[in-house]
Amino acid sequence: MRLYQMADAVRFPTMTTSELRDTFLVKGLHQPQNLSMCYVDLDRTIIGMASPINVSVPLANETMLRSEYFLERRELGALNIGGKGQIRVDGQVYPMDSLDCLYIGRGSRDVIFESLDTNAPAAFYLLSYPAHTAWPTTLIRKQEVTPVMLGSVETANRRSICKYIHLEGARSCQLVMGVTHLEKGSVWNTMPAHTHMRRSEVYMYFSLAPEARVFHLMGQPHETRHLFVEDREAVISPGWSIHAGAGSQAYSFCWGMGGENQDYADMDPAPLTTLR
Template identity: 60%
Template sequence: MKTYLLADPVRYLRMTTSELRDAFLIGSLCQPGSVQLAYVDLDRAIVGMATPTVQPLVLPTDGALKSDYFTERRELGVLNIGGRGRTTVGDDTYALDNLDCLYIGRGSPKIVFTSESAHSPAIFYLLSYPAHTTFQTTLVQKGRANPTELGSAETSNKRTIYKYVFLDGAKSCQLVMGVTHLHPGSVWNTMPPHTHMRRSEIYMYFNLAPEARVFHLMGPGEETRHIVMQNYDVAVSPGWSIHAGAGTCAYSFCWGMGGENQDYADMDPVPIVGLQ
């Protein structure tokens, strides 16, 4: 499990393109037949992907966690962005279709991922934060994920937001998690942008063709930079950074947050006219 140490807003100003990518970009963790994990020092997040094919995959712990099992002191969000699959938590098995999400509470010693078909495997995107107590493991199917329509075709940002783990959905300690889908013809996400020092945010882009890209915007509003991203890439956003972007076509992304406030609407707006 690779560890990512994020730069502060002072060092950020002097970073080259490659340094920005090394610090804030986690490349695709989707590797068939394996579980791939990355540790981010920011709010001690762990992101990963489990892509079972023929054989089930057990979620491992890692020496860096100093724990007997992965969720000994952690909670976990599991979003299926592939074919139909199953996640087993202890003695309970949950069927996850495409875009279903499973919240797993602290204290689940064994977690196993399985695909229904090796030819169309499930791709389980994983997002985890430390947890101070245990909340109930909860399956949230796409159709029950509180869809909200935002934006417009005129401003090229018409999008549907699905909230899975949040104050009025699956309960958690600090994890907030959902998905945004851009409508055909729209390319801008999270515009106008915002920051929130009370929690960091992680984006995982998907539903991108191999030749498509997203230009992910980051940094303070008066000192923006961009990172060019492809399918399954992950961008880490500290509290002082905006998180927005535009693609070469419509796309989807999973957004996840950890920190001290789970109120989805807790944002500090950054006016578009002030962006530089």
């Protein structure tokens, strides 16, 4: 499990492109038939992906956690961005279609990821944070989530926001998680931009063609930088950084947050006219 150690807002303006990508961009998440994970020292975030095909992939414990099992002191969100699959949690089976999400609570010992069709395997994007108590494991199906429509065709940001794990949905200790889908012809996400010092965020982009890219904006509003992001890559966003972007085509992304505040609306606006 790779360790990511975050740069602060003082070091950030001096970083080269390579340094920015090594620090904030998570590549290589999709490893067929395997589990890949990384640990971020910011909010003790774990980002990963389980990609089973014809054998089960267990949620392995990591020496870095110094725990008896992975979820001894943590909680986990698992979003299926592939074909049909299922997750076994302590013997309970949770069938999952594409874009279904499973919240797995603290204290769950045995977690196993499986695909149901080797020709269209599941791919489970994982996001985990420390948990102070145990909330029940909860399956959130795509069709059960009511999308919130934002943006317009004129501003090329018509999009639907689907909240899965949040205060009014599946409950958690600190994890907030959902998906945004850009409509065809729209490319901008999270614009106007914002920051939120009370929690960090991770964006994982998906549903991109191999040759497509997302131009991800980050940094303090008065001094921004950018990363070019490919399909199934993630960007780590500290509380002081904006997180927005434009794609070479429409796309989707999973947003997930952890920190001291689960209020989705707790944002500090960064109007377009103030960005530099």
